[in-house]
Amino acid sequence: MKTLKPFTKLFSGARKPKQEPLELKPVELPKPVELLNEHSKHFLTERYSQKETSALNYATVRDFCDSADNMSQVCYLNGDLKNVQRPWTIKAVLGAVPLGGKLLEIGGGIPLVAGMLAELGYDVTLVDPYEGMGNGPTEYEAYVQQFPNVNLVKSYFNADLVGYPESSFDCIYSVSVLEHVPQQGIKDVFDGIRKFLKPGGSSIHCIDVVIQGDGTQAHEDIFKEIFYHQKRLQELECLRSDTDKQCDEMLVTLKNDLETFYLSATGHHLWRCGQSYDDFPFRKVVSLQTCIPYIPSEI
């Protein structure tokens, strides 16, 4: 009988075990996952469709609680930022893209968001190399079994992605991915978005940003770089000084807002992944979120 590696990390929050089990037993292939029933599909569509999302915003406790009440399928209570980011992304897509639209998720890892959007009636492609980058998963084969309604493509996303015509997606989105892309790669990712997004389509992203503690300056700089490229989708000639100013103002606003959602101590502990606390001390992390339409300059 074929011996398969046990699938130990199918859903978030669960991280790589510190050591592999000693004995590898044969396991059954994972079964398809169903996240929604007919009632919840109808409810979510009614509640979140055609609601506008602002170009730049941040995760709030209010939005988290809305998600805990109404989207528990993708809102776990383990203190991780993804619990607010994944549902926010689904809401933003429902708000911007009519059902049936073609979506591409960059770096989806565990295809929970993609799977739920597919069940809601979208045509979803997820592009991820599944090499474990940024604490991401590697269980590509398991996800193919579990999420048969999502087109899973094992690849990096950029303008060289093969098999898809230009301007073929109504929305390209990501959850906690762009901050893991090395700075020189951000432009490549946005070249891909520009190539594969239809004019008028939406570019939607959640970005983890450290705002206090180790790495703050680097994180804020990465976020500014991402937002500059994002804004250029809408306004090719926009000035970097203007987008930096918008980011700075947003950071001031969120630091003064009681409602700002932070990565919790529990979430930080999961993120630490077994490193010593001295090597990986607590830092304050927020989710910056952006939703922008692609308006090519010639239109």
Ligand SMILES: C[S@@+](CC[C@H](N)C(=O)[O-])C[C@H]1O[C@@H](n2cnc3c(N)ncnc32)[C@H](O)[C@@H]1O
């Ligand atoms: C922190 S994980 C986030 C996973 C997922 N979005 C979620 O919500 O759980 C980052 C993921 O981005 C993927 N990734 C990084 N750079 C990428 C790129 N250029 N194209 C596609 N995926 C990428 C990694 O492989 C990893 O699975």
